[in-house]
Amino acid sequence: MNIILLNSKRGHSRTLSVPRHLPVILLAVLMVVPVLVGVGAYWVSYRWAPPSYTDAVAARFQDHLDAQAHEVSELKRLSEEQIRALTLKLADAQARLTRLDALGERLVDVAGIDSEEFDFGGGMAVGGPETEEGSAFTPPSFLEELSALTETLERREQQLNILENLLADRHLESETFLAGRPIVHGWMSSRFGRRADPFTGKLAWHGGVDFAGKDGSDVVATAAGVVTFAGERTGYGKLVEINHGNGISTRYGHAKEVSVEVGDIVRTGDVVALMGSTGRSTGPHVHYEVLKDGRQVNPHPYIYRARR
Structure with a gap:
């Protein structure tokens, strides 16, 4: 291999002969020298520099791993305890739901209600389109079971509230149902x-029915209601008037003694007065009136109809 050198001033040239393997040697030197320098630097740093990974570092890592393992174990234990507690709660809620269903069935039976809205014994109606074949079934999770149970309890609570209101209305209707005589012992006079x-x-108009009896015997309410008058009234003597709702009121006149006050709530059969002969009267009796929307009506249909 020859290298030609040119002199621009004198116009001469000179040829230098270069050995054939010199370029290869130079390339090898340029590649090997950096590698040797790097290896030497690493060896020197490893030989004289302090090591970065020592027994103390390893011990610290091990302590850290042990602490993390303890925390994971503690979390697992707490999670298992909470799951067991929630499982017990779920079982207790299911037992309570069973008792609620039994109570609901009993109440429906006692009340004589024939309504599919209060079918506590039947299961929930379910359905849906057929799924594609091969689709994997995913069992419900614990939270889904708990959510479904909560919804069922809410429905049962609504049903029981409605049933309670119906029973209360029936009881109130039964209590305010006007029927029977205003006396315990005596006769219609x-x-x-x-x-x-x-x-x-x-000849005169008699706006009520008279029941005679022993002086001082009990005068009773023929239905539940609120006392709207208790005292003296011209012609009636000592009078008790009771409002039973729905525009129906009753009066009990000529009492010897009044046993209630205005505003008192009385039930069917409660003693409201004692039989006497006050006012325009010829002897111990009770003048019994039934008023509908403020007008006197015949008490006989109410006296003789059967008590609910």
Whole structure:
């Protein structure tokens, strides 16, 4: 291999002969020298520099791993305890739901309600389109079971509330159902309608029914209601008036003694007065009136109809 050198000033040239393997040697030197320098530097640093991974570092890593393993174990233990507690709660809730269903069935049976809305014994109606073949079944999770149970409990609570309201309405209707006589012992002494006035003998209108009995015997309410009058009234003597709702009221006149006050709530059969002969009366009896929307009506249909 020859290298030609040119001199621009004198115009001469000179040829230098270069050995054939010199370029290969130079290339090898340029590649080998950096590698040797790097290896030497690594060897020197490893030989004299302090090591970065020592027994103390290893011990610290091991302590850290042990602490993490303990935390994981503790979390696992707490999770298992919570799951067991939730499982017990779920079982208790299911047992309570079973008792609620039994109570609901009993109440429906006692109330004589024939309604599919209160079918506590039947299972929930379910359905849906057929799924594609090969689709994997995924069992419900614990939270899904708990959510479904909560929804069922809410539905049962709504049903029981409605049932309670129906029973309360029926009880109230039964209590305010006007029926029977206003006395415990005694007899009917004068009917409703036209009669001869006991004082004048003239034909007069009698707006109620008279029940005679022993002086001081009990006068009872023929239905539940609120006392709207208790005291003296012209012609009636000592009078008790009870409002039963739905425009129905009753009056109990000529009492010897009034046993209630205005605003009192009375139930069917409660003693409201004692039989007497106050006011325009010829002897111990109770003048019994039934008023509908403020007008006197014949009490006989209410006296003789059967108590619910």
